[in-house]
Amino acid sequence: MRTRNILYELIRMLLLLILVSFLAFVLIAKSPIDPLVSYIGTNSTLSPEAKQEIVEHWGLNEPVFTRFFKWLVNILHGDMGTSITYKKAVSSVIIERFSYSIVLMLLAWILSGILGFVIGVICGIKQGGIYDRITKLFCLMVKSAPTFWLGLMFLVIFAVSLGWFPIGMAVPMGKLKSEVTVWDRLYHLVLPVITLTVANISEVVLYTRQRVVEIIGSDYILYARARGENQGQIIRRHVLRNVMLPAITLQFASFSELFGGMALAENVFAYPGIGTATTAAALSGDAPLLMGIALISALFVFTGNLIANILYGICDPRIREKEES
Amino acid sequence: MRNTSLWNRRTRLTLLIVLAATYLLAVFFWGLFIDPSEYGVHYENKLLAPSGQHLFGTDAMGRDMFKRCIKGLSNSLVIGLLASLVSSVVALIMGIASAVFGGFVDRFVNLCVDLCMGLPHLVLLILISCMAGRGTVGVTVAVALTHWPSLTRIVRQEVLQLRNTQYVLASRKMGKSYLTIALTHMVPHVLPAYLIGLILLFPHAIMHEASVTFLGFGLPKEMPAIGVILAESMNHITTGKWWMALFPGLMLLLAVVLFDLIGETLKKLWNPNSGNE
Numbered sequence: 212m213r214t215r216n217i218l219y220e221l222i223r224m225l226l227l228l229i230l231v232s233f234l235a236f237v238l239i240a241k242s243p244i245d246p247l248v249s250y251i252g253t254n255s256t257l258s259p260e261a262k263q264e265i266v267e268h269w270g271l272n273e274p275v276f277t278r279f280f281k282w283l284v285n286i287l288h289g290d291m292g293t294s295i296t297y298k299k300a301v302s303s304v305i306i307e308r309f310s311y312s313i314v315l316m317l318l319a320w321i322l323s324g325i326l327g328f329v330i331g332v333i334c335g336i337k338q339g340g341i342y343d344r345i346t347k348l349f350c351l352m353v354k355s356a357p358t359f360w361l362g363l364m365f366l367v368i369f370a371v372s373l374g375w376f377p378i379g380m381a382v383p384m385g386k387l388k389s390e391v392t393v394w395d396r397l398y399h400l401v402l403p404v405i406t407l408t409v410a411n412i413s414e415v416v417l418y419t420r421q422r423v424v425e426i427i428g429s430d431y432i433l434y435a436r437a438r439g440e441n442q443g444q445i446i447r448r449h450v451l452r453n454v455m456l457p458a459i460t461l462q463f464a465s466f467s468e469l470f471g472g473m474a475l476a477e478n479v480f481a482y483p484g485i486g487t488a489t490t491a492a493a494l495s496g497d498a499p500l501l502m503g504i505a506l507i508s509a510l511f512v513f514t515g516n517l518i519a520n521i522l523y524g525i526c527d528p529r530i531r532e533k534e535e536s
Numbered sequence: 537m538r539n540t541s542l543w544n545r546r547t548r549l550t551l552l553i554v555l556a557a558t559y560l561l562a563v564f565f566w567g568l569f570i571d572p573s574e575y576g577v578h579y580e581n582k583l584l585a586p587s588g589q590h591l592f593g594t595d596a597m598g599r600d601m602f603k604r605c606i607k608g609l610s611n612s613l614v615i616g617l618l619a620s621l622v623s624s625v626v627a628l629i630m631g632i633a634s635a636v637f638g639g640f641v642d643r644f645v646n647l648c649v650d651l652c653m654g655l656p657h658l659v660l661l662i663l664i665s666c667m668a669g670r671g672t673v674g675v676t677v678a679v680a681l682t683h684w685p686s687l688t689r690i691v692r693q694e695v696l697q698l699r700n701t702q703y704v705l706a707s708r709k710m711g712k713s714y715l716t717i718a719l720t721h722m723v724p725h726v727l728p729a730y731l732i733g734l735i736l737l738f739p740h741a742i743m744h745e746a747s748v749t750f751l752g753f754g755l756p757k758e759m760p761a762i763g764v765i766l767a768e769s770m771n772h773i774t775t776g777k778w779w780m781a782l783f784p785g786l787m788l789l790l791a792v793v794l795f796d797l798i799g800e801t802l803k804k805l806w807n808p809n810s811g812n813e
Binding site: 227228230231234235238239241242243351352355356357358359360363364366367371372378466467468470471474475478479489490493494501504505508509511512513 | 647650651653654655656657658659662663664666667669739743746747750751752753766769770773774776778781782785788789792793796
């Protein structure tokens with residue numbers, strides 16, 4: 212029964228993904244970006260006939276729907292086109308860039324998840340205390356601060372004033388690619404990861420805290436206390452179990468914000484990931500790359516949502532039983 | 537027990553809202569009517585640290601950062617206002633339509649919401665802004681067209697709940713028209729949630745406008761805007777000009793916090809359960 216639901220969910224997501232890419236395709240196709248101009252440059256000496264030939268070769272004069280269909284067929288053949296900015300195949304640009312971004316996002320995601328959860332549980336248990344108040348204030352501030360500003364502040368404090376960390380990039384400047392060690396990369400990752408972690412942590416903390424407060428005030432906790440369970444037992448047996456899964460689900464469902472935060476943080480730290488590629492592609496009118504990035508980012512968000520939905524179904528007996536009946 | 541003193545929670549919260557709103561309105565109008573020469577170029581005082589004369593210091597062209605921030609924030613508020621209005625009207629129509637008609641309309645609205653949430657918000661903003669030709673128009677259109685999904689869900693949820701309540705069913709049985717039911721039962725119920733949702737849209741809109749502008753797809757470079765100022769400050773941060781990044785960001789943060797505060801406080805006040813605590 213459950214496999215059928217997951218299958219249904221997968222098909223729904225696939226259809227949505229196609230629709231989302233169509234939306235992105237229309238947006239890019241209708242934009243004032245002229246693929247021809249961004250490909251040959253504004254002051255090219257090509258004759259109008261030659262231009263016409265390129266237009267026909269690319270199928271630019273065909274209706275949007277046909278073009279989208281062709282693009283989709285090409286995608287299924289593994290061909291995402293050629294990036295104009297990087298003069299490489301879009302797929303190889305995305306793979307290279309994404310390998311940088313995924314490390315950044317994964318680290319920040321895990322860190323904010325674990326730290327946020329722990330802090331949230333502590334806050335919820337010690338509700339109303341000084342620690343709780345400070346954390347809540349901090350979370351509200353961080354939630355209201357734009358990610359790129361947080362990054363700038365970390366740059367000012369840790370890179371410029373204290374000089375602990377490098378200003379930006381993913382590797383030391385002027386070092387040969389073969390000489391770059393893992394430590395160099397990690398060292399350059401610290402500030403972007405901290406920025407992204409701080410930007411994402413407040414949601415987890417506030418959510419976990421809220422849930423813990425609700426649970427602590429519930430009748431079964433009162434009963435557990437009456438039975439003589441001590442604080443540690445209550446937390447382990449009741450609080451953690453009830454909070455952990457929704458918190459993980461929430462964390463999976465936040466891939467969209469994670470991606471946005473990553474793009475901003477990367478631009479602040481000039482980190483050569485997918486975020487900087489997005490701005491570069493959009494600024495230079497690189498339609499194939501932009502389309503590829505839109506597809507990948509949508510896929511990223513959908514994966515998160517899919518996992519969240521499945522986890523929800525598995526973990527919540529109420530939903531599970533409703534589906535099985 | 538009834539709290540009869542004047543200084544109860546309700547008064548305190550109301551005062552808080554009034555203060556926050558006054559600050560935001562003051563910034564808005566000050567920026568709206570400010571004389572452009574106040575943040576004009578003065579090369580003789582470039583890159584000054586904050587002082588009594590220049591509260592936030594000056595930038596590489598000698599422009600007063602405080603005045604530029606005020607003007608920039610005011611610009612952001614205008615865009616935020618436009619975006620909130622458009623998004624909230626879209627959300628109201630779609631939310632009510634989906635709850636009232638159900639079936640196909642409901643599925644269509646949900647599909648639109650899913651589509652809009654399928655791409656990371658920032659990517660969608662960049663795509664729409666590019667399509668609309670970047671600049672002021674681009675960023676306004678992008679911010680206005682992408683903030684309705686969450687509010688649509690709220691409105692839909694509220695109306696759905698109301699539709700099956702006893703008093704709505706009863707008044708329909710008594711022969712009241714749909715319009716009367718909508719006006720006397722639905723609107724008063726949905727309005728608070730809707731207005732709060734609208735106010736809470738504001739901070740998102742402002743922050744997204746600043747982000748898109750920071751990345752270079754929003755307000756043009758010559759326009760004072762927090763995003764532009766912060767993007768410029770990146771060139772000077774390495775040389776220790778920290779004030780160029782700190783204060784503009786703080787101004788933005790304060791505005792966002794205040795909008796959040798107004799929204800959350802109104803939520804408490806309008807909820808009869810917590811309003812009189």
